[in-house]
Amino acid sequence: MAILVDKDTKVLVQGITGSAGSFHARQCIAYGTQVVAGCTPHRGGETFSAEGPGGKAVTVPVFDTVAEAVAKTGADTSCIFVPALGAADAILEAFDAGCRLVVCITEGIPVMDMIRVRRAIEGRPGRLIGPNCPGVITPGACKIGIMPGHIHRPGRFGVISRSGTLTYEAVGQLTALGMGQSTCIGIGGDPVAGMDFVDALQLFNDDPGTEGVMLIGEIGGGAEEKAAQFIKAKMKKPVAGFIAGTTAPPGKRMGHAGAIISGGKGTAADKIAALEAAGVRVAPSPAEMGKTLQSLM
Amino acid sequence: MKIHEYQGKQIFSRYGIPIPRGVACFSADEAERAAQKLISETNVPVVVVKAQIHAGGRGKGGGVKVVKGGPAEARQVAEKMLGMQLITHQTGPEGQTVRRLYVEQGLDIARELYLGLVVDRDKRRIAVMASTEGGVEIEQVAAETPEKILTEHIDPVVGLSGFQARNLAFGLGVGDGSPDPKATVKQFTQTLARLAELFEKEDCSLCEINPLVITRTGEVVALDSKINFDSNAAARHREWAELRDEAEEDPVELEAQQAGLSYVALDGDIGCLVNGAGLAMATMDIIKHHGGSPANFLDVGGGATKEQVTKAFKMILSSDKVRGIFVNIFGGIMRCDVIAEGVVAATKDLGLNVPLVVRLEGTNVEQGKQILERSGLRIQSADTMADGAKKIVASVRG
Numbered sequence: 193m194a195i196l197v198d199k200d201t202k203v204l205v206q207g208i209t210g211s212a213g214s215f216h217a218r219q220c221i222a223y224g225t226q227v228v229a230g231c232t233p234h235r236g237g238e239t240f241s242a243e244g245p246g247g248k249a250v251t252v253p254v255f256d257t258v259a260e261a262v263a264k265t266g267a268d269t270s271c272i273f274v275p276a277l278g279a280a281d282a283i284l285e286a287f288d289a290g291c292r293l294v295v296c297i298t299e300g301i302p303v304m305d306m307i308r309v310r311r312a313i314e315g316r317p318g319r320l321i322g323p324n325c326p327g328v329i330t331p332g333a334c335k336i337g338i339m340p341g342h343i344h345r346p347g348r349f350g351v352i353s354r355s356g357t358l359t360y361e362a363v364g365q366l367t368a369l370g371m372g373q374s375t376c377i378g379i380g381g382d383p384v385a386g387m388d389f390v391d392a393l394q395l396f397n398d399d400p401g402t403e404g405v406m407l408i409g410e411i412g413g414g415a416e417e418k419a420a421q422f423i424k425a426k427m428k429k430p431v432a433g434f435i436a437g438t439t440a441p442p443g444k445r446m447g448h449a450g451a452i453i454s455g456g457k458g459t460a461a462d463k464i465a466a467l468e469a470a471g472v473r474v475a476p477s478p479a480e481m482g483k484t485l486q487s488l489m
Numbered sequence: 490m491k492i493h494e495y496q497g498k499q500i501f502s503r504y505g506i507p508i509p510r511g512v513a514c515f516s517a518d519e520a521e522r523a524a525q526k527l528i529s530e531t532n533v534p535v536v537v538v539k540a541q542i543h544a545g546g547r548g549k550g551g552g553v554k555v556v557k558g559g560p561a562e563a564r565q566v567a568e569k570m571l572g573m574q575l576i577t578h579q580t581g582p583e584g585q586t587v588r589r590l591y592v593e594q595g596l597d598i599a600r601e602l603y604l605g606l607v608v609d610r611d612k613r614r615i616a617v618m619a620s621t622e623g624g625v626e627i628e629q630v631a632a633e634t635p636e637k638i639l640t641e642h643i644d645p646v647v648g649l650s651g652f653q654a655r656n657l658a659f660g661l662g663v664g665d666g667s668p669d670p671k672a673t674v675k676q677f678t679q680t681l682a683r684l685a686e687l688f689e690k691e692d693c694s695l696c697e698i699n700p701l702v703i704t705r706t707g708e709v710v711a712l713d714s715k716i717n718f719d720s721n722a723a724a725r726h727r728e729w730a731e732l733r734d735e736a737e738e739d740p741v742e743l744e745a746q747q748a749g750l751s752y753v754a755l756d757g758d759i760g761c762l763v764n765g766a767g768l769a770m771a772t773m774d775i776i777k778h779h780g781g782s783p784a785n786f787l788d789v790g791g792g793a794t795k796e797q798v799t800k801a802f803k804m805i806l807s808s809d810k811v812r813g814i815f816v817n818i819f820g821g822i823m824r825c826d827v828i829a830e831g832v833v834a835a836t837k838d839l840g841l842n843v844p845l846v847v848r849l850e851g852t853n854v855e856q857g858k859q860i861l862e863r864s865g866l867r868i869q870s871a872d873t874m875a876d877g878a879k880k881i882v883a884s885v886r887g
Binding site for chain 1: 627628631644646722725755767770773774776778819822873878
């Protein structure tokens, strides 16, 4: 889906010199993503070495600030690997520098920070994906995040998910069925975040390269219910779904900060009911996600 | 992270939110002395003895007792309460052991209101909810009489505005019946403003006063305190470590947290070890789907080391209710060989006496499978999640 990321997207990695940032930047570069800059305060002037597809040597300049990185390289998409207590600031810095897409991988950002970030970026051009997400990938063209590239295939099916490895499970199933992916978006597991299901569904709805969508949700919050409303009212393409956490007990945080059933709200059963009422076919088991989407096509 | 009522009240006090006089007590002796002190300070012969546990609904469960018979009766009540298993609709059927008490002055209550601040995920703001139905579970009010809950949302740019506090005050009729309505409304709006500041500065996820009382003399007082902190903010709140009451937490969940693992105990007998929270939940779900019952949620995370995997596997092996284990891994960043090494190391130490099904997929899957084969352990391997779930359920059924 060329709307989010493609082979021409110029990416900068905030936190490129850290252990997570450096490892994943190298993986993205090896996949073919155009990482044109890195940013770590006080490491400006260094170069970051990696290998592109086929082993070709790639050198990435490192800058002290995102503003400088953007000015000097034309990067307009940022991937953030900054530790939790500095990540909200990193998001703001990327928006301030004019990035049109900011993908924040970091898990553990305090919710008050994200409430402030969301308020600060309201009305500004540019999109936020995450935090606490695996990233976004257009198979064969551009990988921004930590997902294993090799399980993906280019194709015509969109994937939107709050999860990481459960998404890979779905993608693995789709690939095995010959159902390649147009773009896979991990919106993340936090309670207050950027792009939600509705935002992503809108993009897939308008994308001529996407024929059908796989939506993977989980307990906690009302995002799937909002998605169901949008799907019923506006969605022109078939949507299959899976909701994790049917067996989750109430009141407990199941890993993700946003995966918690509170005051009786946010149960898997409610989400499944809302989606089915909107015409979404929900897989009865996580082993059948791919088959369920296939059955709709 | 949860804290006790008396600790929440200490924090309220720091922010200038009015609380009754009270003393935390750990023995019947202390309770008797506290009652004596409160009665003489206030000249009111009534105290309230309250059990301190990390769950609500204590009153209905017998964990809150009004004492009119002086320090001697307070002592008796404390003796009975300490060590009791307090069962409330929030504790689960086994209840929680009461180890701490809070002895508070008795108040002359005219009205009970509800006041709660919580993160509203839908609006991405802190929501301030207020209701005339104090002393009732807010979920019940929301279900039965939602029109009785007034809500304002805090814009992080300006904080809680004065007009918003007044909307709530006049909406609830806070001044009605007070000897000095203006003063009562002022105390209420001030309490609201301080609560909003507290929520933000202390990185709360929930802050509830149920009930917030208005006394016959028109004073606004927080009769209860329920504060939950946002665990993600722990690194910037060193003081939380002292507030933690580990006795209120599940010991295995605590151990897991200290090891950097995500773990939740469940009721079943099939242990799970998975990488990724969504996949871990889906693994619990698929076990149930195939007729089994998961014993736990466990996410080793993406960057787990062999040591963490070993620790995680040991935690599952040590549980005496586990009669089978399902390891389900889709390795992206997590490498299958690291998982395999962790599983082998743990079983070498503790032995493997239950059926084990391992499903590996993704990064280094072949190396991982080889390590398991060479270990000589009796492990059933599975290619897909469904295959793995069916196998473990069948093995446990026997």
